[in-house]
Amino acid sequence: MRTPHRDTGLPARTRRILHLDVDAFLASVExxxxxxxxxxxxxxxxxxxxxxxxxxxxxxxxxxxxxPGMRASEAQRRCPHAIFTEGDxxxxxxxxxxxxxxxxxxxxxxxxxSLDDFFVDLTGSTRLLGAxxxxxxxxxxxxxxxxxxxxxxxxxxxxxxxxxxxKLGKPGGVAxxxxxxxxxxxxxxxxxHLPGVGHSIGGKLASFSIHTAGDxxxxxxxxLFASFGxxxxxxxxRARGIDPEPIEPTHxxxxxxxxxxxxxxxxxxxxxxxxxxGRREQIEAMLSYLVERAAFRLRGHGLAxxxxxxxxxxxxxxxxxxxxxxxxxxxxLSTRRALPAASDSTExxxxxxxxxxxxxxxxxxxxxxxxxxxxxxxxxxxWQGRLFSDPEHESGGxxxxxxxxxxxxxxxxxxxxxxxxxxxxxxVLRGTSLSLxxxxxxxxxxxxxxxxxxxx
Numbered sequence: 001m002r003t004p005h006r007d008t009g010l011p012a013r014t015r016r017i018l019h020l021d022v023d024a025f026l027a028s029v030e031x032x033x034x035x036x037x038x039x040x041x042x043x044x045x046x047x048x049x050x051x052x053x054x055x056x057x058x059x060x061x062x063x064x065x066x067x068p069g070m071r072a073s074e075a076q077r078r079c080p081h082a083i084f085t086e087g088d089x090x091x092x093x094x095x096x097x098x099x100x101x102x103x104x105x106x107x108x109x110x111x112x113x114s115l116d117d118f119f120v121d122l123t124g125s126t127r128l129l130g131a132x133x134x135x136x137x138x139x140x141x142x143x144x145x146x147x148x149x150x151x152x153x154x155x156x157x158x159x160x161x162x163x164x165x166x167k168l169g170k171p172g173g174v175a176x177x178x179x180x181x182x183x184x185x186x187x188x189x190x191x192x193h194l195p196g197v198g199h200s201i202g203g204k205l206a207s208f209s210i211h212t213a214g215d216x217x218x219x220x221x222x223x224l225f226a227s228f229g230x231x232x233x234x235x236x237x238r239a240r241g242i243d244p245e246p247i248e249p250t251h252x253x254x255x256x257x258x259x260x261x262x263x264x265x266x267x268x269x270x271x272x273x274x275x276x277x278g279r280r281e282q283i284e285a286m287l288s289y290l291v292e293r294a295a296f297r298l299r300g301h302g303l304a305x306x307x308x309x310x311x312x313x314x315x316x317x318x319x320x321x322x323x324x325x326x327x328x329x330x331x332x333l334s335t336r337r338a339l340p341a342a343s344d345s346t347e348x349x350x351x352x353x354x355x356x357x358x359x360x361x362x363x364x365x366x367x368x369x370x371x372x373x374x375x376x377x378x379x380x381x382x383w384q385g386r387l388f389s390d391p392e393h394e395s396g397g398x399x400x401x402x403x404x405x406x407x408x409x410x411x412x413x414x415x416x417x418x419x420x421x422x423x424x425x426x427x428v429l430r431g432t433s434l435s436l437x438x439x440x441x442x443x444x445x446x447x448x449x450x451x452x453x454x455x456x
Contacts, residue, residue, distance in 0.1 A: 006131045006133065007126045007130075007131040007132055007133075008126070008131075010126075010179060013123060013124060014123070014157060014179055015121070015123045015157045015158060015179075016121075016122040016123055016125075016126065016132040016155065016157070017119060017120070017121055017122070017123075017155070017156055017157065017158055017159050017162045017247065018119065018120040018121075018122060018132065018135075018136055018139070018153055018154070018155055018162060019117070019118070019119055019153065019154045019155075019156075019159065019162035019163045019165070019166050020099075020103070020117070020118040020119075020120065020139070020143075020151045020152070020153050020166075021116060021117055021118075021151065021152050021153075021154075021163075021166050021170075022099070022116040022149055022150070022151050023059065023150045023151065023152055023170065023171040023172055024056050024057060024058050024059060024062075024150075024171075025056060025092065025115060025116035025149075026044040026055055026056035026087050026092060027042045027043070027044050027056040027057055027058040027061070028058070028148075028149050028150060029087070029088065029091050029092045029095050029149070030042050030044060030085055030087060030088070031058065031148070032095065032147065032148035032149055033088070033091050037083060039060065040058070040060055040083055041057070041058055041060040041061035041063075041064065041066070041079050041081060041082040041083065042057065042058040042060070042061060042082070042083050042085065043056075043057045043058075043061050043066060043072070043075050043079070043082045043083070043084050043085070044056040044057070044085055044086070044087040045072055045084075045086070045087070046072055046084070046086050046274065047072065047084055047086075048072040048073050048075065048076035048084055049073070050072065050274070050275065051071070051072075051274065051275050052071075052072045052274055053068075053069055053070065053071060053072065053274075054066060054067065054068050054069060054070045054071070054072060054075050055068060055087065056068055056087070057075070057082075059171055061075070061079050061082050064078050064079035064082075065078045065079070066078055066079050066082065072084065086448075088448075089448065089449070090443070090445050092115070095147055095149055096112070096115065096116070097259055098146070098147045098149075099118065099143055099147060099149065099151075100112060100118070100251050100259065101253070101259060102139070102142055102143055102146060102147070103118060103120055103139065104251065104252070104253055106120065106122075106129065106135060106138075106139060107120050107121060107122055107125060107129075108249065108252070109121035109247050109249050110247075110249060110250070110251060111247045111248050111249060111250050112250045112251065117163075119159055119162070119247045120139075120247070121246075121247040122135060132155050132176070133155060133174065133176050136153040136155055136174045136176075137174055139151075139153065140153055140172070140174060144172075150171060150172045151172070152166050152169045152170045152171060152172060152173055152174075152175075153166060153169065153173075153174045153175070154166030154167070154168070154169060154174075154175050154176075154177075155174070155175070155176035155177070156176070156177040156179075156182065157177075157179045157182065158182075158241070158242070158243035158244070158245070159243055159245055159247065160194070160195060160238045160241075160243035161177050161182050161185065161186070161241055161243070162177075163195065164185075164186070164189065164193060164194075165177045165185070167193070182240075182241025182242075183214075183217065183240055183241045185241070186213040186214065186217070186239060186240070186241055187212065187213065187214035187217075188212055188213075188214060189212060189213045189214075190211065190212060190213075191205055191210060191211060191212055191213055191215065191216050191239070193213070194213055194216075194235060194238050194239060195238065196231060196234060196235055196238065197235065201228065201231075201235075204227070204228075213238075213239040214239070216235060216236065216239035217236070217239040217240045219236065221233055221236050224236050248262075249262060250262045261301075263301050263303065263377075264297075264301065264377065265377065266373055266374060266375050266377060267294045267297055267298055267305075267373065267374040267377070268294075268371065268372070268373040268374075269290040269293055269294045269371060269372055269373075270290075270311070270369060270370070270371030270372075271286055271289075271290060271369065271370060271371065271449050272368065272369045273286070273366075273367060273368060273369065273370075275366075276315050276366035276367060276368050277366060277367050278366045278367065281435060282435065282436070282439065283312075283357075283367050283370055284354065284357065284432070285432060285433050285434075285435045285436050286370050286433070286436065287310070287353055287354070287357055287370050287372065288350055288353075288354075288430065288432035288433040289429075289433035289436060289446075289447065290370070290371065290372050291346060291349050291350045291353050291372065292346055292350075292429070292430060292433060293425070293446070294349070294372065294374050295344060295345070295346040295349050295374075295413070296346075296417060296420065296425065298344050298374060298377070299344045299380075299413065299417060300417075301377075302379060302380050303344065303377045303378065303379060303380055304342035304343055304344045304377070304378060304379075304380040305339065305342060305343065305344070305349070305374040305375065305376060305377055306338060306339055306342045306375070306376030306377070306378060307336060307337065307338045307339060307374075307375040307376040308336070308337055308339065308349060308352050308353060308356065308372060308373070308374055308375070309334055309335070309336040309337075309356075309372060309373040309375060310334065310335055310336075310353050310356040310357050310360070310370075310371075310372050311332050311333065311334040311369070311370065311371040311372065311373075312332075312333045312334075312357065312360050312367060312369070312370055313332050313333070313367070313368045313369040313370075314333075314363050314365040314366065314367055314368060315365050315366045315367075315368050316365075332369075333360050333361060334360075335356045335359055335360055336356075336375070337352060337355075337356055338376070339352065342376070342378055342380075344380055344413075345406070345409055345410060345413060346409070346413055346430070347409040347412075347413075348406075348409070349374070350430075350432065353372055357370075416428055423444070424443075424444035424445050424446075425444075425445050425446040426442050426443050426444050426445055426446045426447070427444070429442075
């Protein structure tokens, strides 16, 4: 007979959701891979003599007032003895995969929601594993022991409350909100903490004297729907501790123990220029590299894309008083195009992306970010060879070689994919992105870019 525990008395199939947040993720990665940094103030984001921002900072640095998003020069002023580093995005991705493997050893439903956020669904496993709080303690200890990464865990009956519960346990603790106590827990929480309440919506709610989740829970659904549409109904539920959204597994382990990523609904890649970039050829080279990375992943899942979106962000050159009074209208300029036919060809996607970039407005300002998203993904139906060569791309090749331009690029993609899977993505690059070598170090897995989540 199993020993009773704190979850034994819960009704059958009561949801037990865990939210894991790696504390100061990028800084913790550096401390994990370089033991000499443990216990010291570490700041990730580049050197303080540049215009870099703090991307992550250890809790030792936060004790001196350093926060993510702060300028590196200000961070050095507040914490003169801090250790600055640019970080390693490949090491960060490796640590994330290690954590995913450990979580899958506890439960099959594991969702990676961002670079350092994980959800685990323990529903129905309490008889096997024990109380959710005990499982969380074991997870936290094993992750710290095996990966040297500190995590904070929140436990609740849904993902929204579990995420908010974790704020009570930071750093490195476990916090649980028992089923039935969600609304009391949320009553005095600032409404800005609710997922979905950004700066704009938060400002509108404040104008109606709605400052806490408890205040929002008292507003009728009809008023919120009239004000914010369907998002208002979602926020009304979240303010009352209701969130039926399921945990969607993003990773599984196959029979050989290889970590397999779930087929994505879209593929997004962005990169930030630090310092900002004004040379058009460098912006195009970065977009070309993003297309290469996205197309490589697209083919890895056996998918083709039916639509592509390109984004560009300029530096806000308005006076400081204008920036404070209204958001930057040019923060993201974007344009989207449906493709004539679904494609997984790097060459074809690059031609469309380049055309979309050329159609975006040009401004007398430096470019801060560039990105693209592949949308309307569907299973690739395979490649149908072309009987005749393209009139504008006569091959002139020998007999038996691909006769059309599209055939040749299809064969090139497959050859490059095979080389990259065996030797690393950075082994071979297209000429359109090669000029990035003048600015970024090139490693086995590709360029070391400013955006940590890109190199995957």
